[in-house]
Amino acid sequence: MSSSSPSRYSLRQSVAMVWRTLRSMRTALILLLMLAAASVAGSVIPQLPNSPERVALYLDTHPLLGDFYRRAGLFDVFGSWWFTLVTVLLFVSLVACLIPRTRAAWRSLRARPIQAREIDAFRHYAKREVALPPDEAIEVARRTIRRRRFRVARDPDRPALAAEKGALRETGSLLFHWAFILILVGVVYGKGTGFSGFALVVEGDTWIDARANYDGQIRTGRFFDGEFTGVGLHLNEFESAFRETGQPMDFVSRVDLLAPDGTPIRSQDIRVNHPAKVDGITIYQSSFGWAPVLRVTDGDQVLFDDAVPFSREEAPDGVPQLAMPWRGVVKLPTLRPQMAIDLELWPDSRAFFEQLRTGEPVAMLVAFEPVMRYTVYEGRLTDPSPVSLDVRFMEKTASGIVGAGTESDLATGELLEDGAAAQGPVLAFTDLKQYSVFQVAKDRGVPIVLVAAILILVGLLPALYSSRRKVWVRAEPIDGGSRLLVGGFALQRKAQFEEEFDRLVEALARAAGGVGSEDAEREKVGTR
Amino acid sequence: MTTLEWARLSNDAFNVALLSYLAAMVGYFAYLAFRRESIWKVARAVAFVGLGANLVSIVARGFAAHRVPWGNMYEYSSLLAFLVVAGYLVIVEGVYKQRALGGFALMFSVLTMAVAVSFLYVGPGPLVPALDSYWIKIHVQAAIWGSSLFALGGIVTILYLVQDRRERRRIDGLRAEEPAPIMGGAIDMDAPHDLVGDASDESASAEPGERRGMLPAAATLDRIAYRIIAFAFPIWTFAVIAGAIWAQEAWGRYWGWDPKETWSFITWTIFAGYLHARATSGWRGRKAAVIALVGFVALLITYYAVNLWIVGLHSYAK
Numbered sequence: 001m002s003s004s005s006p007s008r009y010s011l012r013q014s015v016a017m018v019w020r021t022l023r024s025m026r027t028a029l030i031l032l033l034m035l036a037a038a039s040v041a042g043s044v045i046p047q048l049p050n051s052p053e054r055v056a057l058y059l060d061t062h063p064l065l066g067d068f069y070r071r072a073g074l075f076d077v078f079g080s081w082w083f084t085l086v087t088v089l090l091f092v093s094l095v096a097c098l099i100p101r102t103r104a105a106w107r108s109l110r111a112r113p114i115q116a117r118e119i120d121a122f123r124h125y126a127k128r129e130v131a132l133p134p135d136e137a138i139e140v141a142r143r144t145i146r147r148r149r150f151r152v153a154r155d156p157d158r159p160a161l162a163a164e165k166g167a168l169r170e171t172g173s174l175l176f177h178w179a180f181i182l183i184l185v186g187v188v189y190g191k192g193t194g195f196s197g198f199a200l201v202v203e204g205d206t207w208i209d210a211r212a213n214y215d216g217q218i219r220t221g222r223f224f225d226g227e228f229t230g231v232g233l234h235l236n237e238f239e240s241a242f243r244e245t246g247q248p249m250d251f252v253s254r255v256d257l258l259a260p261d262g263t264p265i266r267s268q269d270i271r272v273n274h275p276a277k278v279d280g281i282t283i284y285q286s287s288f289g290w291a292p293v294l295r296v297t298d299g300d301q302v303l304f305d306d307a308v309p310f311s312r313e314e315a316p317d318g319v320p321q322l323a324m325p326w327r328g329v330v331k332l333p334t335l336r337p338q339m340a341i342d343l344e345l346w347p348d349s350r351a352f353f354e355q356l357r358t359g360e361p362v363a364m365l366v367a368f369e370p371v372m373r374y375t376v377y378e379g380r381l382t383d384p385s386p387v388s389l390d391v392r393f394m395e396k397t398a399s400g401i402v403g404a405g406t407e408s409d410l411a412t413g414e415l416l417e418d419g420a421a422a423q424g425p426v427l428a429f430t431d432l433k434q435y436s437v438f439q440v441a442k443d444r445g446v447p448i449v450l451v452a453a454i455l456i457l458v459g460l461l462p463a464l465y466s467s468r469r470k471v472w473v474r475a476e477p478i479d480g481g482s483r484l485l486v487g488g489f490a491l492q493r494k495a496q497f498e499e500e501f502d503r504l505v506e507a508l509a510r511a512a513g514g515v516g517s518e519d520a521e522r523e524k525v526g527t528r
Numbered sequence: 529m530t531t532l533e534w535a536r537l538s539n540d541a542f543n544v545a546l547l548s549y550l551a552a553m554v555g556y557f558a559y560l561a562f563r564r565e566s567i568w569k570v571a572r573a574v575a576f577v578g579l580g581a582n583l584v585s586i587v588a589r590g591f592a593a594h595r596v597p598w599g600n601m602y603e604y605s606s607l608l609a610f611l612v613v614a615g616y617l618v619i620v621e622g623v624y625k626q627r628a629l630g631g632f633a634l635m636f637s638v639l640t641m642a643v644a645v646s647f648l649y650v651g652p653g654p655l656v657p658a659l660d661s662y663w664i665k666i667h668v669q670a671a672i673w674g675s676s677l678f679a680l681g682g683i684v685t686i687l688y689l690v691q692d693r694r695e696r697r698r699i700d701g702l703r704a705e706e707p708a709p710i711m712g713g714a715i716d717m718d719a720p721h722d723l724v725g726d727a728s729d730e731s732a733s734a735e736p737g738e739r740r741g742m743l744p745a746a747a748t749l750d751r752i753a754y755r756i757i758a759f760a761f762p763i764w765t766f767a768v769i770a771g772a773i774w775a776q777e778a779w780g781r782y783w784g785w786d787p788k789e790t791w792s793f794i795t796w797t798i799f800a801g802y803l804h805a806r807a808t809s810g811w812r813g814r815k816a817a818v819i820a821l822v823g824f825v826a827l828l829i830t831y832y833a834v835n836l837w838i839v840g841l842h843s844y845a846k
Contacts, residue, residue, distance in 0.1 A: 029804050029811075036797040036826075043790040043838060050786065078785045196780065243653070250657055273661040273778045284780040439780040446776060453769040460762045464803075 022089070023096040031090040038086065042077030045069060049076060053314065091184055098177055105170045112153035113162035116472040122487035124498065126505045131513030134159035134475035134482040141473045141484070144511045148504070150471065159475040159482075166468035169492070175459030182452035190445015195220040197440050199233070199283075202291045202307045203433040206234040206258070209281065209440065229279040231265075232258030238288055238434040242365045246322045251285055253436040270438070286439040290326050290347055292372065293431035296410070303332050303425060309435045310345050311387065323351065323361035325373075329389045331381055332425070338381045340389055341410065341427065344373045349403065370432050375399040376410050402429045467492035469500070473508065484508060534592035535652050541585035542606060546641045548578030549613065549634050556630035563742060568627055575613060575634065582610040593652035598668050599659055601835055605644030608831075609637035611676035615756075619680070624752050626744050632683050643832075663774035670767035671792075675827060677760030678799065681753050682824025685817050688749035692814060695746050750817065754806060757820060761799055768792050787838040791830035798823035 021027050046054035055075050059066040073080030119125065130137055138159040142152050150163035197218030201207045209231045211218065220226075234256040241249040250271070257265040257278050268276050275284040289310055296304040310326035326345040332338065346352035348364035349371040355362055379394030400413030407416045411424025471488035486505050490497030508514075529537070555571025586606055590597035597603050616633035620626050655664070743749070771792065776782040783789060802819040805811035811819075 025804060025808055029801055029808065032797055032804075033801055036794045036801075039785075039790045039794050039797075042785060043787040043794075043834070047785065050784070247653070248656055249654060272657040273663075273774075275777065275780065282780060284778070286780075441780045443781070446782065449782060450773070453772070457762060457766055457769065460765060464758050464762065 019096065022093040023100075025097060028090065028093045028097060031086055031093060034086050035083075035090060038077055038083055041074055042083075045074050045077070047076060047078070049079065091181065094177060094180065098174065098181075101170075102174055102178075105167070105174055109167055109171075113151060113164045113470070115153070115155045115160060115162045116487065119472050119474050119485045119487035122472070123489040123494075124501045125485075125487045126501075128484045128486070128505060128509040128514050129478065129481060130475075130484055130509055131481040134477050137475040137482045137484060137512040138473065140511045141475075141508050144507055145471065145473070145504070148507075150469075155474075161473050162470070163472070164468065164470045166466050166491075168462040169466045169468055170463075172459040172462030172466070176456055176463050177459075179452045179455035179459060182455065183449055186445040186448030186452055188445070189448065190221075190443040192221040192223040193225070193444055194442040195224050195440075196443075198286060199438045199440055200309055200435055201233060201235040201253075201438065202309065202435040203235050203238055205307075206232050207438075208232050214440075229281055230260030231279050231281065232260070232262065233283065233438070234258060235436055236267075238436040240288060240434075242322065244365070246320050246363050246365065251288060253285055253288075253438070280444075281440055281442045284439040284441070285436065287437040289435055289437075290345055290367075290370075291433045291435040292328070292343075292345055292370070292404075292429055293433060294330055294343075295428040295430055296330065296332060296341075296425050297428070298335070298425040303334065304330055307431075307433050307435070308343075309387075310343070319361045320363045322363035322365060323355075325352075329387065330427075331386070331389075333381050335425070337378045338394075339410070339425070340377045340381060340391070340394060342375045342377065342389055342391075346371050346373075347432070367432060369403065370429075371401060371403045372429060373399070373401055374408070374427065376413070402427055404429050404432055467497065469497055471501075471504065481513070484512060484514070529591070531592050531594075531652070534588045538585045538588035538592055538652070541581045541588060542641070542645065545578045545582035545585055545609075546638065546645065548574050548581060549609070549638045549641065552578055553631050553634035553638055556627075556634060560628055560631060560742060571630065572617075572621075572627075575617065575630065579610065579613055579617070582606065582613070586610060589652055593654070595655060596665055596668075598672065599655045599664065600650055601648040602644050602650055604668070604672060604831075605640050605648060607672050608676050608679070609640045609644075611672060612637050612640070612679055615676055615680045619756060619759075620684070620752065624748075624755075626748070626752065628743050629684065629687060632687060633680060636679055636683055658778060661774060661778065663770065663777070667767060667770040667774050670763055670770055674760050674764035674767050675831060677756055678764065678795070678824065678827050681756035681760060681820065682827065684749055684753040684756060685820045685824065687743060688746055688753055689814065689817050689821070691743045691749055692746040692817075750813070753817070753820065757799060757802060757823075761803060764792075764796060764799070768796055787834045788830070791826065791834050795823060795826040795830050798826050 046058050048055050059070070069075055073082065077083055116122075132140060138154065138161055142154060142161055145152050145161070145163045148165070150165040151167075152161055152163040154161045195218060197214040199207050199209075199214060199217075207213055209229045211226075211228060235253055236256065237254045238252070239254075240251050243249055253270045254267070255270055255276070256267050257276060259265055265278060270276050270283060270285050272285050275282050277283075289312065291307040291309045293307045294304065295302065308328045308330060310328035312321070312324050312326050315321045315324045326347070328343045328345065330341040330343065332340070346364070347367040347370045348362075349369045351362035351364045352371055354360070375396055376398040377389070377391050377394035378397045379391075382393055383390035398410060398413040400408050400410075400415070402408040402415070407426050407428045408414065409416055409422040409424060410427050411422070416422055416426060468491040469488065470490075471486065474485045475482040476485065477483075486501075486508060488497075488501050488504075490500075552571050552575035555567060555574055559567040559571055586597050586603070589603060589606070593599070598607050612633055616630060620629055620633070654660075744752075771789070772782040775784065775786075775789070798819060802816055802823055805816040805819050
C-alpha cells in the first residue's frame with residue numbers, strides 16, 4: 001500500500017472488492033433469496049397499496065408492532081427503499097456476472113474448436129479400422145459430423161479434426177438472464193411514462209379522461225407527460241348477478257365510448273377479464289356499488305340534488321359481505337348551523353326487516369323496495385371529504401327512515417305524507433342507481449415486458465436441457481486404409497452422451513468404409 | 529346423463545380413487561418392507577385403478593359443471609393428486625426404473641385428496657367472473673403441472689436427504705469399526721463392506737444405502753430430483769408469465785404483489801436458487817437439497833395458505 005495516498009488506494013481497493021463480491025454467483029444467489037424473504041413479509045403483513053383498510057385495522061389492534069412495521073416500511077415492502085436497494089444490487093450483480101460471460105461466450109462462438117493432442121485421454125474413446133486412406137477418411141468424417149450440427153475444425157497439419165456442439169446452452173442461459181434486464185427496462189419505462197387511476201361513474205353519467213376526474217385516485221409515473229386523452233365514457237347501465245349462495249356470476253358495465261369532441265366511438269360491455277382499449281388507455285371493470293339519488297329541499301330552495309355513491313364496510317367474520325348495508329353521507333354546508341346526514345342503505349328492505357326481527361344478517365342479492373336509515377347532525381362541518389364524516393363538533397338532532405320514492409322531515413325524522421308541511425329541510429329518496437368503478441391504465445411498457453417474458457422461456461429451455469459436447473477424430477495410416485481414433489466428452493447429460501457417442505462412432509466408421517463392428521478391433525474405455 | 533348424475537359419478541369416482549391410492553400406498557410400503565415382486569405388481573395395478581377413477585372423477589366433474597374441471601381448490605386438488613401419481617408412474621417408474629418411491633408419492637396424493645374432500649368440497653357450479661376467461665385453461669393448467677412436478681421433486685428430495693444421512697452414518701460407522709489402515713491398507717469408500725449385515729438379511733450384499741428399506745442410492749435420488757425439478761421449472765415459469773398476462777387483462781396490471789403472485793414468485797425464486805446452487809461449488813448436494821425442500825414448502829404455502837388464510841385476489845377457495 002502506498003504511504004503517500006493511502007485513502008485513495010484503499011478506496012480503489014474497496015471498490016474492486018465490492019465489484020468482485022457483486023460478480024460472484026454466490027452474491028446473486030443470496031440477494032435473490034433475500035428478495036424472496038422480503039416478499040414473505042410483504043405477503044403476511046397487510047400492504048398499503050393493496051389493502052389500506054387492513055393496514056389501518058392492524059395499526060388499531062397492534063399499536064406497538066404496527067408502529068414498528070410502519071417505521072421499517074413493512075406496510076409497503078415492495079415500495080420500500082430497502083426492497084428497491086436489494087433489487088438494484090441484484091440487477092447490478094446480474095450485469096456484473098453477465099458482461100464477462102457474454103464476452104467469453106461470444107469469443108468461444110467465433111473461435112474454432114481446438115485440436116486435441118491425445119485422443120485416448122478423453123472420457124469416451126474408440127478405435128475403428130476403415131477402408132479409406134487417412135485424408136479422405138477425415139474429410140468424410142468432417143461431413144458426417146457436420147451433418148449432426150457440430151461445429152468442425154480440421155487440423156491443418158495432419159488428418160485430424162475437432163468438433164463441438166451445444167453452444168446453445170450458454171447462449172440460452174445468457175438470453176434468459178439478459179431478458180430480466182429487459183423486464184426491468186420495460187417496467188421502468190411503462191410505469192415511468194404511464195399512469196393508473198380509478199374512475200367512479202354513476203349510471204347515466206359521462207366521465208371524461210382528465211386528471212381532475214380521477215378525484216385523486218391516480219398514480220402517475222415520474223416521466224408521465226401529463227396528457228390525458230380526453231376520451232369520454234358514458235355508463236348506460238351496470239348489471240350484477242349473484243347465485244343464491246352469494247357467489248358472483250357476472251358484473252357488466254354497458255358503456256358508450258366517446259371521442260374528445262363528443263362523437264361516439266363505439267358501445268361496449270366492460271366486464272372482468274374483458275377491458276376496453278381506446279386511444280392508448282385501457283379501461284377495466286374494477287368494482288361497483290349503489291348510488292341513491294337524494295334531494296334535500298328547504299321550502300322552495302333545493303339544497304342538494306345528486307346521486308351519492310355509497311360504500312360498504314368489510315363484513316365481520318361470519319357475516320356474508322352481501323348482508324352488509326351501504327353507507328354514505330350528505331353535507332349541507334350552506335345551512336346555519338351546518339348540517340350533515342349520515343345514511344345507511346339497505347338495497348333489499350326484506351333483508352332489513354328480517355334482520356330487525358331475527359337479528360340474523362341476510363344477504364341482499366337484488367334491489368327490492370330499498371330503504372335507508374339516517375341520522376341528522378347539526379353543528380360545524382370540519383371534514384371536507386364527501387365520503388367521511390367527523391361529528392366531533394356536531395350533535396345528533398334527529399333520525400329516521402326513508403324509502404325509495406318517499407320523503408322525510410329532517411327536523412323530526414318523520415315520513416311526510418303527501419302535501420304535509422315539514423318543520424325543517426326535507427330529504428327525498430328519489431331513485432336508486434348503481435355506480436361502476438373503472439380502473440384506467442396506460443402502460444406502454446407492457447409489450448416490452450411481454451417480449452422479455454417470451455425470451456426468458458426461449459432461453460430457459462436450451463439452458464436447462466441442452467448440453468455441450470466435444471468430439472475429436474484422428475486418422476492413422478494402416479495397411480489397406482486407416483485407423484480412426486475417436487474421443488469425446490460431454491459437460492452435461494453425460495449418461496445420454498454415452499449412447500450418442502457410440503452411434504457417432506458407428507456412423508463415422510460406416511461412412512469411411514469401415515468393417516462391421518463385430519470384426520473390428522473395438523475398444524471402448526469406460527468411465528474415468 | 530343429467531348434471532346431477534355427472535356430479536354423483538364424479539364424487540363416487542373420487543372416493544374410489546382415494547381408496548385405491550390408499551391401498552396402493554400400503555402396497556408400495558409393504559413392497560418396501562418385504563421386497564416381493566408380486567406385492568409391487570399388485571400395488572402398481574391398484575395405483576392404475578386409482579388413476580383411472582381419478583380421471584373419471586375429473587372428467588365427470590367437467591360435465592357436471594359445464595366448464596373446465598379446475599375452477600376451485602377441490603377440483604385443483606383432485607387434478608394435482610392425479611398428476612403426482614401419473615408423474616410418479618411415468619417418470620420415476622417408467623424413465624428411471626425406480627419402484628421404491630411409490631408409497632411416498634401416493635401418500636402425497638392421498639393427503640391432498642383427503643384434505644380436498646374434507647375441507648374444500650364445493651358442488652359443481654359456474655365460475656366466478658374473475659376466473660371466467662380462456663386464460664384459466666392456460667395459466668391454471670401450467671400451474672397444476674408445475675406444482676405436481678415440483679411436489680414430486682420435493683418428495684424425492686426428502687428421500688434423498690434421508691438416504692444421504694443414512695449413507696453418511698454408515699460410512700462413519702465403517703470408519704469407526706475398520707482398523708486403521710496400516711502400510712498401504714485403505715478403505716474403499718465407494719464400495720464399503722457390509723459390516724453390520726448378517727445371514728438373515730437378504731440384502732446384505734446390496735450397495736451402500738440399498739440395504740435397509742431398499743431406497744435407491746442417494747446419488748440416484750439426487751439426480752432424479754434434479755431432473756424432475758429442472759423439468760418443472762420452465763413450466764412454473766410459464767405459469768407465472770401466463771398469470772401475469774391474465775392479470776394484465778383482468779386487473780389492469782401484470783404484476784401487483786398480490787399474495788398469490790408474491791408466493792409464486794417466492795417459489796420460483798427458491799427453485800431458481802436451487803438450480804443455481806447445483807451449479808455452484810460448495811452448494812451441491814445437501815445444501816442444494818435443503819433449498820429444494822424450502823421450495824417445496826413454499827409451493828405448499830402458495831397453494832394452501834395463500835388461498836385459505838391470506839386475503840388477496842386469488843382467494844377462490846369457497
